[in-house]
Amino acid sequence: MERSEEYIKNERKQDWRVALQKKIKAKDRMSIERALMAETAPEVRIKSQRIEVNTGLTKEQALTEASRCMDCVNPTCMEGCPVSINIPKFIKYIESDDILKAASVLKETSALPAVCGRVCPQELQCEQKCFYVTKLNQPAVAIGFLERFAADFERESGHVSTPEMATENGIKVAVIGSGPSGLSFAGDMAKLGYDVTVFEALHEIGGVLKYGIPEFRLPNAVVDVEIESLRRMGVKFITNYIVGQTASIDDLKADGYKAFYVGSGAGLPRFMNIPGENVNGILSSNEYLTRVNLMGADSEESDTPVLRGKNVVVVGGGNTAMDSVRTAKRLGADRAMIVYRRSEAEMPARAEEVHHAKQEGIEFLTLTNPIEYIADEKGRVCQMKVQKMELGEPDASGRRRPVPVEGSEYILDCEVVVVAVGVSPNPLIPNSVEGLDVSKWGTIEVVKDKMQSSIPEMFAGGDIVRGGATVILAMGDGRKAAKNMDIYLTEKYLSN
Amino acid sequence: MNKIVEKEHFSEKIVKIVVEAPLIAKSRKPGNFVILRVGEKGERIPLTIAGANVERGTIDLVVQKMGVSSTKLCDLEVGEYITDLVGPLGKPTEIHNLGTILCCGGGVGNAPLLPIVEAYKKAGNKVITILAARNKNLIILEDEMRKHSDELIVMTDDGSYGKKGLITEGMEEVIKREKIDECVTIGPAIMMKFCSLLTKKYEIPTVASLNSIMVDGTGMCGACRVTVGGKTKFTCVDGPEFDAHQIDFDEMMSRLGGYKQEEVDKFDQFQK
Ligand SMILES: Cc1cc2nc3c(=O)[nH]c(=O)nc-3n(C[C@H](O)[C@H](O)[C@H](O)COP(=O)(O)OP(=O)(O)OC[C@H]3O[C@@H](n4cnc5c(N)ncnc54)[C@H](O)[C@@H]3O)c2cc1C
Ligand SMILES: Cc1cc2nc3c(=O)[nH]c(=O)nc-3n(C[C@H](O)[C@H](O)[C@H](O)COP(=O)(O)OP(=O)(O)OC[C@H]3O[C@@H](n4cnc5c(N)ncnc54)[C@H](O)[C@@H]3O)c2cc1C
Ligand code: SF4
Ligand code: FES
Numbered sequence: 001m002e003r004s005e006e007y008i009k010n011e012r013k014q015d016w017r018v019a020l021q022k023k024i025k026a027k028d029r030m031s032i033e034r035a036l037m038a039e040t041a042p043e044v045r046i047k048s049q050r051i052e053v054n055t056g057l058t059k060e061q062a063l064t065e066a067s068r069c070m071d072c073v074n075p076t077c078m079e080g081c082p083v084s085i086n087i088p089k090f091i092k093y094i095e096s097d098d099i100l101k102a103a104s105v106l107k108e109t110s111a112l113p114a115v116c117g118r119v120c121p122q123e124l125q126c127e128q129k130c131f132y133v134t135k136l137n138q139p140a141v142a143i144g145f146l147e148r149f150a151a152d153f154e155r156e157s158g159h160v161s162t163p164e165m166a167t168e169n170g171i172k173v174a175v176i177g178s179g180p181s182g183l184s185f186a187g188d189m190a191k192l193g194y195d196v197t198v199f200e201a202l203h204e205i206g207g208v209l210k211y212g213i214p215e216f217r218l219p220n221a222v223v224d225v226e227i228e229s230l231r232r233m234g235v236k237f238i239t240n241y242i243v244g245q246t247a248s249i250d251d252l253k254a255d256g257y258k259a260f261y262v263g264s265g266a267g268l269p270r271f272m273n274i275p276g277e278n279v280n281g282i283l284s285s286n287e288y289l290t291r292v293n294l295m296g297a298d299s300e301e302s303d304t305p306v307l308r309g310k311n312v313v314v315v316g317g318g319n320t321a322m323d324s325v326r327t328a329k330r331l332g333a334d335r336a337m338i339v340y341r342r343s344e345a346e347m348p349a350r351a352e353e354v355h356h357a358k359q360e361g362i363e364f365l366t367l368t369n370p371i372e373y374i375a376d377e378k379g380r381v382c383q384m385k386v387q388k389m390e391l392g393e394p395d396a397s398g399r400r401r402p403v404p405v406e407g408s409e410y411i412l413d414c415e416v417v418v419v420a421v422g423v424s425p426n427p428l429i430p431n432s433v434e435g436l437d438v439s440k441w442g443t444i445e446v447v448k449d450k451m452q453s454s455i456p457e458m459f460a461g462g463d464i465v466r467g468g469a470t471v472i473l474a475m476g477d478g479r480k481a482a483k484n485m486d487i488y489l490t491e492k493y494l495s496n
Numbered sequence: 497m498n499k500i501v502e503k504e505h506f507s508e509k510i511v512k513i514v515v516e517a518p519l520i521a522k523s524r525k526p527g528n529f530v531i532l533r534v535g536e537k538g539e540r541i542p543l544t545i546a547g548a549n550v551e552r553g554t555i556d557l558v559v560q561k562m563g564v565s566s567t568k569l570c571d572l573e574v575g576e577y578i579t580d581l582v583g584p585l586g587k588p589t590e591i592h593n594l595g596t597i598l599c600c601g602g603g604v605g606n607a608p609l610l611p612i613v614e615a616y617k618k619a620g621n622k623v624i625t626i627l628a629a630r631n632k633n634l635i636i637l638e639d640e641m642r643k644h645s646d647e648l649i650v651m652t653d654d655g656s657y658g659k660k661g662l663i664t665e666g667m668e669e670v671i672k673r674e675k676i677d678e679c680v681t682i683g684p685a686i687m688m689k690f691c692s693l694l695t696k697k698y699e700i701p702t703v704a705s706l707n708s709i710m711v712d713g714t715g716m717c718g719a720c721r722v723t724v725g726g727k728t729k730f731t732c733v734d735g736p737e738f739d740a741h742q743i744d745f746d747e748m749m750s751r752l753g754g755y756k757q758e759e760v761d762k763f764d765q766f767q768k
Contacts, residue, residue: 203580278751290712295711303539303766305759426715
């Protein structure tokens with residue numbers, strides 16, 4: 001959807017918006033306090049992996065929160081949103097109690113608003129750029145909470161809007177990977193009339209949304225509704241199918257697929273390569289979270305085992321680390337600890353997750369780095385040697401580089417260690433497709449904004465292009481790719 | 497969902513099943529494996545593709561009952577379905593015409609070994625195969641192996657069939673008798689370790705196929721990591737075959753027991 005600044009400005013002058021603007025005085029809007037998200041009590045929620053922490057705003061709360069928004073002439077919040085959701089418009093629809101319209105505004109730009117409302121790092125994106133923050137030094141309008149509210153309201157109302165569908169054009173396109181990037185691409189292409197099939201290596205659809213992010217943050221049911229609606233739009237899903245292994249791209253071409261979208265993610269776990277890292281009891285966050293979230297190992301009924309311990313250490317400071325350490329708490333750890341080499345200010349995790357983790361009794365050992373693991377006589381980790389760090393000069397990432405403090409080593413007891421120090425791009429597609437340009441980091445090279453790779457009929461986006469990034473960026477890439485692949489395919493097959 | 501079309505009991509604990517999987521039958525190569533899952537609560541377990549029939553669109557799996565998951569699979573009957581099955585996974589065996597190949601299989605390791613024996617023979621090598629097990633009942637796939645080998649030697653620990661003795665004794669006899677250009681060993685980790693020590697002594701290049709614990713089989717979790725030549729490798733994507741002389745077998749064996757207590761508990765619960 002093309003929306004120039006002009007267009008946004010003119011929309012703001014529509015009668016209903018002007019009427020709302022006049023309804024409450026700016027001063028009164030600014031005196032309302034930011035809505036507080038209701039939460040399941042920490043002592044209750046740590047008993048189960050499947051109890052959602054945030055329970056959502058009530059309608060009353062949402063309407064009040066929406067009226068805080070000033071409907072700014074220059075809505076800077078939109079600049080902070082990686083996909084430029086029309087934020088004031090959706091919020092003003094909430095204020096006027098037309099929640100279904102608000103939801104449809106979200107869907108113009110975001111394929112999975114119920115997901116983004118829950119997992120986007122709003123405090124670094126839209127909310128950071130909100131007028132309240134930049135000019136008033138007050139808490140931002142709770143854009144994320146409102147996004148979630150509108151999307152949940154629509155889902156629960158049973159009046160999910162079905163998008164307008166172009167007539168079928170019979171052109172087959174294949175999507176490789178069913179993470180947020182592949183799903184958003186699939187939805188847009190189906191709307192444009194293409195015959196879309198999504199291939200997924202695992203036995204479940206959803207990528208990280210299913211195997212990575214735990215249900216206490218993102219219930220599977222929320223993701224499943226989105227997948228169901230894609231199915232109704234005619235998108236086909238084939239699980240247990242690894243493109244490049246089960247069949248090659250050439251096989252798929254022979255089967256009539258005219259173009260490909262690679263959304264295969266950054267699934268490869270990194271380790272630190274320190275002594276003892278391969279002893280039993282030390283595992284990647286991907287293994288840990290997959291066992292629990294995808295395989296259901298938190299339940300007695302699952303055949304998949306998971307390691308439990310009294311003392312569980314998670315190494316890292318990102319969302320993956322927070323999800324792992326909070327999972328450990330829910331699996332019964334007495335001490336569930338984060339060991340992170342920088343300070344809390346540099347943690348890449350969402351601020352809300354850090355806050356929730358603290359409520360749940362997670363211990364934070366910041367400016368601390370593991371240097372060696374020690375195993376018991378059975379070969380199972382029992383202790384780790386850590387070193388204190390201090391912050392030095394800023395590094396390439398702009399964050400201050402952690403440097404070891406000489407002689408500060410000490411020993412920490414631990415029976416389970418989860419390593420969450422980052423992921424690398426999934427090499428399956430880069431390795432199996434000849435002529436595909438790949439960077440030295442293993443990401444697929446694409447023409448920026450077009451998402452087209454060195455192979456004209458192959459587009460790519462999400463973590464396989466960016467390395468580990470975010471859900472919203474992965475989705476945005478999928479949408480960009482759909483738009484440009486449509487232009488490419490129309491020119492090639494439909495323009496005569 | 498993949499249908500089981502044939503089932504055969506090799507022994508009380510070892511079952512061969514033939515499963516519909518037309519795409520995998522077509523794309524699989526010797527050395528590849530699949531990951532499958534029985535039931536909605538099932539665990540993902542790796543199994544080698546022991547053979548395939550492209551026309552029928554089927555693959556053969558040979559399974560030994562170990563714990564819950566392998567038992568659930570062995571309990572499935574013809575006409576029933578495997579909930580999920582994905583593959584082919586792993587790097588295929590590098591097959592060349594090298595001269596004389598010594599193929600050593602132990603226990604259920606004979607199943608993954610069979611397609612490799614077949615391929616080496618087809619590539620024009622002289623193939624000498626040694627099959628070993630604790631006793632006669634545990635020797636599987638003997639006829640099929642004989643068909644594709646120039647010479648077949650059977651060994652049992654208790655002497656109930658073939659020659660009495662450990663596989664390494666049989667290997668040493670052959671190595672002393674003629675020049676071996678390459679050795680392949682597949683079986684229990686401890687067997688592969690001793691095969692590897694022996695061939696190292698004689699400086700014979702050796703490949704071992706590892707049966708590490710796995711979850712996804714696509715390089716995503718690192719459960720399958722092993723140390724090869726001092727470096728961490730993922731068995732599912734870098735292997736499952738590695739230069740045996742470089743493998744840290746002691747670490748590998750320890751890692752196989754990484755979930756032992758948890759697996760035993762699951763099995764007790766399952767039998768109840
Ligand atoms: C634990 C965890 C927590 C996170 N928390 C947040 C958060 O709070 N907020 C946020 O914005 N981001 C978060 N992220 C990051 C975010 O999830 C990712 O950036 C996003 O999922 C990337 O989407 P994607 O579609 O590119 O890939 P993925 O979600 O990784 O999906 C890729 C899919 O492709 C499949 N695949 C790979 N190769 C093939 C093949 N050859 N054939 C078929 N299928 C294939 C994979 O099995 C996988 O299902 C988190 C990540 C993790 C791991
Ligand atoms: C690449 C690859 C190919 C394989 N091919 C075959 C095959 O063709 N046929 C076959 O029968 N098996 C094969 N295996 C091994 C098979 O995957 C395991 O036996 C199976 O996962 C056991 O699952 P379970 O739940 O039944 O037993 P579990 O409950 O997991 O284990 C029962 C007991 O066996 C031990 N154990 C667990 N995993 C293994 C293992 N991999 N090797 C040895 N002991 C183990 C456990 O410590 C436990 O004590 C292969 C493994 C790999 C990695
Ligand atoms: S910047 Fe804040 S107040 Fe202004 S339109 Fe955006 S959300 Fe509303
Ligand atoms: S099985 Fe998960 S990385 Fe190998």
